[in-house]
Amino acid sequence: MxxxxxxxxxxxxxxxxxxxxxxxxxxxxKRAKNDAGLDFQIPQDCPxxxxxxxxxxxxxxxxxxxHGGIVGVFGYGGxxxxxxxxxxxxxxxxxxxxxxxxxxxxxxxxNTEYLRGVMDIWDLRGSxxxxxxxxxxxxxxxxxxxxxxxxxxxxxxHNLNTDLGGSGSNLRTPADCLGQSRCEFACYDTQAICHxxxxxxxxxxxxxxxxxxxxxxxxxxxxxxxxxxxxxxxxVIGTWKDDxxxxxxxxxxxxxxxxxxxAGAHSGRDWGKFDIVAEVVxxxxxxxxxxxxxxLSIDTSNCTRCMHCLNVMPAALKIGLETGATILxxxxxxILDGAQMASMLVPFIPVEEPYDEIKEVIENIWDWWMEEGKxxxxxxxxxxxxxxxxxxEVTNTKAIPQHVxxxxxxxxxxxxxxxxxxxxxxxxxGYRERHMR
Amino acid sequence: xxxxSSGYNPSKPMEDRITDIGPRSFEDFYPPVIKKNKGxxxxxxxxxxxxxxxxxxxxxxxxxVRCGTCRLMSVSLLREACEIADKYCGGHLRFTTRNNIxxxxxxxxxxxxxxxxxxxxxxxxxxxxxxxxGTGAGISNIIHTQGxxxxxxxxxxxxxxxxxxxxxxxxxxxxxxxxxxxxxxxxCCLNMCGAVHCSDIGIVGIHRKPPIVETEIIDNxxxxxxxxxxxxxxxxxxxxxxxxxxxxxxxxxxxERCMYCGNCYTMCPAMPxxxxxxxxxxxxxxxxxxxxxxMPMFSKVVVAYIPNEPPRWPTLTKTIxxxxxxxxKEAKKYERLGEWAERIGWEKFFEVCGLEFSHHCIDDxxxxxxxxxxxxxxxKFTSHVE
Numbered sequence: 001m002x003x004x005x006x007x008x009x010x011x012x013x014x015x016x017x018x019x020x021x022x023x024x025x026x027x028x029x030k031r032a033k034n035d036a037g038l039d040f041q042i043p044q045d046c047p048x049x050x051x052x053x054x055x056x057x058x059x060x061x062x063x064x065x066x067h068g069g070i071v072g073v074f075g076y077g078g079x080x081x082x083x084x085x086x087x088x089x090x091x092x093x094x095x096x097x098x099x100x101x102x103x104x105x106x107x108x109x110x111n112t113e114y115l116r117g118v119m120d121i122w123d124l125r126g127s128x129x130x131x132x133x134x135x136x137x138x139x140x141x142x143x144x145x146x147x148x149x150x151x152x153x154x155x156x157x158h159n160l161n162t163d164l165g166g167s168g169s170n171l172r173t174p175a176d177c178l179g180q181s182r183c184e185f186a187c188y189d190t191q192a193i194c195h196x197x198x199x200x201x202x203x204x205x206x207x208x209x210x211x212x213x214x215x216x217x218x219x220x221x222x223x224x225x226x227x228x229x230x231x232x233x234x235x236v237i238g239t240w241k242d243d244x245x246x247x248x249x250x251x252x253x254x255x256x257x258x259x260x261x262x263a264g265a266h267s268g269r270d271w272g273k274f275d276i277v278a279e280v281v282x283x284x285x286x287x288x289x290x291x292x293x294x295x296l297s298i299d300t301s302n303c304t305r306c307m308h309c310l311n312v313m314p315a316a317l318k319i320g321l322e323t324g325a326t327i328l329x330x331x332x333x334x335i336l337d338g339a340q341m342a343s344m345l346v347p348f349i350p351v352e353e354p355y356d357e358i359k360e361v362i363e364n365i366w367d368w369w370m371e372e373g374k375x376x377x378x379x380x381x382x383x384x385x386x387x388x389x390x391x392x393e394v395t396n397t398k399a400i401p402q403h404v405x406x407x408x409x410x411x412x413x414x415x416x417x418x419x420x421x422x423x424x425x426x427x428x429x430g431y432r433e434r435h436m437r
Numbered sequence: 438x439x440x441x442s443s444g445y446n447p448s449k450p451m452e453d454r455i456t457d458i459g460p461r462s463f464e465d466f467y468p469p470v471i472k473k474n475k476g477x478x479x480x481x482x483x484x485x486x487x488x489x490x491x492x493x494x495x496x497x498x499x500x501x502v503r504c505g506t507c508r509l510m511s512v513s514l515l516r517e518a519c520e521i522a523d524k525y526c527g528g529h530l531r532f533t534t535r536n537n538i539x540x541x542x543x544x545x546x547x548x549x550x551x552x553x554x555x556x557x558x559x560x561x562x563x564x565x566x567x568x569x570x571g572t573g574a575g576i577s578n579i580i581h582t583q584g585x586x587x588x589x590x591x592x593x594x595x596x597x598x599x600x601x602x603x604x605x606x607x608x609x610x611x612x613x614x615x616x617x618x619x620x621x622x623x624x625c626c627l628n629m630c631g632a633v634h635c636s637d638i639g640i641v642g643i644h645r646k647p648p649i650v651e652t653e654i655i656d657n658x659x660x661x662x663x664x665x666x667x668x669x670x671x672x673x674x675x676x677x678x679x680x681x682x683x684x685x686x687x688x689x690x691x692x693e694r695c696m697y698c699g700n701c702y703t704m705c706p707a708m709p710x711x712x713x714x715x716x717x718x719x720x721x722x723x724x725x726x727x728x729x730x731x732m733p734m735f736s737k738v739v740v741a742y743i744p745n746e747p748p749r750w751p752t753l754t755k756t757i758x759x760x761x762x763x764x765x766k767e768a769k770k771y772e773r774l775g776e777w778a779e780r781i782g783w784e785k786f787f788e789v790c791g792l793e794f795s796h797h798c799i800d801d802x803x804x805x806x807x808x809x810x811x812x813x814x815x816x817k818f819t820s821h822v823e
Contacts, residue, residue, distance in 0.1 A: 059747075
């Protein structure tokens with residue numbers, strides 16, 4: 001028998017999509033039965049009370065969580081999001097409902113033994129509810145009490161060799177696409193660099209030392225499967241410098257209908273027979289492709305590596321062999337100054353262990369932004385305030401046309417004094433000798 | 438309930454403390470076929486909705502079955518996923534960047550048995566536990582946030598609206614009949630955690646009333662200058678007010694300048710602004726993050742306000758369904774929603790989608806707003822021109 005009546009939430013058990021309400025109810029029942037005989041360390045009816053408080057929110061159309069909450073573990077300045085219910089008498093099971101961010105393995109591959117290890121801790125010491133995963137990438141353990149935080153952290157580190165993720169004004173948990181593990185487009189090992197840099201910058205991740213939050217994300221190619229260009233301050237996107245490799249026999253196979261275009265992504269509808277000219281050559285953004293006498297050719301010097309032709313013909317077209325990555329900076333959501341996508345800073349950089357070239361860019365940016373960034377100012381906003389030129393300067397990057405979509409349209413141009421013959425000092429007397437008042 | 442120690446000693450908190458070990462290595466968790474063929478994949482094919490095969494240069498194949506989840510998951514459901522992975526996949530599984538689960542196998546017979554098993558698992562209320570889909574030119578999972586389940590600043594819920602929209606869009610999750618992939622995201626406030634600013638369709642919770650100022654407590658619980666600096670429109674200024682005959686420091690909010698972003702409340706607990714009456718949803722369309730054909734795009738506001746209608750959000754789901762159907766009918770193959778809208782022109786987009794255009798959709802935020810107006814005599818005559 002459920003603890004609270006939830007007529008509104010019950011409506012969300014209908015329909016085909018997995019119902020979070022059904023799932024939470026199951027967990028509530030399971031805890032009530034407690035077949036494993038656990039001595040639950042937080043209220044047994046925590047999921048019941050979560051449904052209760054959520055039903056109240058559905059009735060009021062307002063959240064019932066108090067503002068903020070500052071909790072954590074010794075040694076760290078982040079990793080736990082404190083939360084308290086604003087109706088603790090009605091819903092004592094969620095009076096404390098803190099979230100623990102747990103650092104996920106790169107690419108989010110798991111084995112069942114490990115996941116069960118996490119679940120066993122969470123069954124006993126938490127609500128039994130999770131988010132798989134948070135938007136930044138963490139495993140999110142949803143709902144526990146303050147006294148359990150150190151216990152959970154002790155078990156995570158001692159038994160599962162796993163650390164907390166980031167929160168607050170620091171480096172947040174980095175994330176990546178699945179990269180070379182299961183994709184023919186990956187231009188570098190996204191998982192390896194994601195893991196390496198997460199480890200290299202543990203201090204910056206666990207102990208807030210920045211003006212505001214800072215995120216890394218690693219995309220293996222310009223398709224952006226982890227959306228680094230929109231969702232990270234420091235976005236690394238795989239690319240290549242040389243020719244797209246063309247297997248002409250397989251091009252013929254596509255034209256003959258032996259391979260499905262776009263790997264069959266459009267097979268739910270009849271789009272007609274594959275037309276290589278209409279679907280590939282004419283859709284190329286730079287029109288650098290041609291198809292003549294059954295042969296496909298690409299003018300590499302005019303290709304912007306948008307991925308379209310490779311996406312349409314993955315078996316016939318391959319990324320080049322001289323691979324690396326493009327670095328873009330400053331993506332952020334709207335608050336305060338407006339949303340930003342990341343802007344291109346380094347057109348091509350090799351991605352090879354120990355990643356010294358990339359780390360140099362990161363650390364140069366941090367040295368500048370930690371000193372100059374205002375309180376709660378994202379890197380993207382510091383760039384807007386101090387200018388893109390400043391970012392070039394601090395990263396020792398030479399300005400090139402690739403840095404802009406278009407050159408400036410206004411002539412309000414700053415020059416450095418040493419660029420101007422004679423500097424900024426005027427010979428006032430000489431001026432008046434030439435020009436009478 | 439008796440307290441069970443993990444071994445942590447609260448009287449010597451720093452003793453035996455392990456820190457800065459980071460995540461577990463991804464290499465600990467690779468299925469053997471992935472470990473063997475990493476970096477040597479030749480090509481892939483989508484066999485049917487939700488089912489992929491990757492072929493390695495060695496000839497090895499890995500079959501992937503992708504299943505939807507509601508992201509908010511119980512340990513019991515995760516254990517069920519683990520049972521499936523043990524039974525068919527040698528104990529391996531992974532999660533995608535859109536919070537789907539992927540099960541990988543190396544032969545088709547096992548794959549078919551697993552698919553039959555996954556399709557048979559349902560909740561008591563009838564919803565699928567592991568619906569298969571989310572590949573190719575369809576609608577995959579909705580990136581979303583905490584909503585009323587955990588957050589203190591939301592203007593709408595996350596899990597509820599997502600469930601309603603996905604129920605409505607379910608046929609598109611399990612098919613591949615759109616012109617291109619269509620990404621839907623939801624954020625429950627303007628902080629826009631996640632991907633609403635760069636999705637084909639973005640659902641964002643918004644407020645419509647300026648914050649309350651709790652004068653009697655504000656100076657004790659807020660860093661007033663931070664609340665002042667939190668405002669994008671300069672609507673907040675510090676002031677002194679009299680409370681019970683005593684002068685106290687507070688702030689004053691200019692309601693004409695406030696556009697209810699809630700950032701002051703993020704910084705200052707004495708400035709709440711949630712309102713069951715006022716809050717609701719703004720609908721954005723036309724964003725993308727990939728560089729395919731066109732550059733990445735931001736999503737744009739096309740519906741300035743849809744009321745919160747728990748538990749099923751009918752207006753929201755109806756509006757989204759309608760936009761998707763018009764896009765499916767009108768757009769060219771490979772054309773993302775934003776590319777289609779830009780090709781036909783936004784005036785045409787509003788007309789063919791039957792969406793009402795209101796002044797709220799015209800940008801008025803600082804200097805860049807100018808660049809969104811139309812500096813041209815090029816436009817199409819639509820029903821909007823009287």
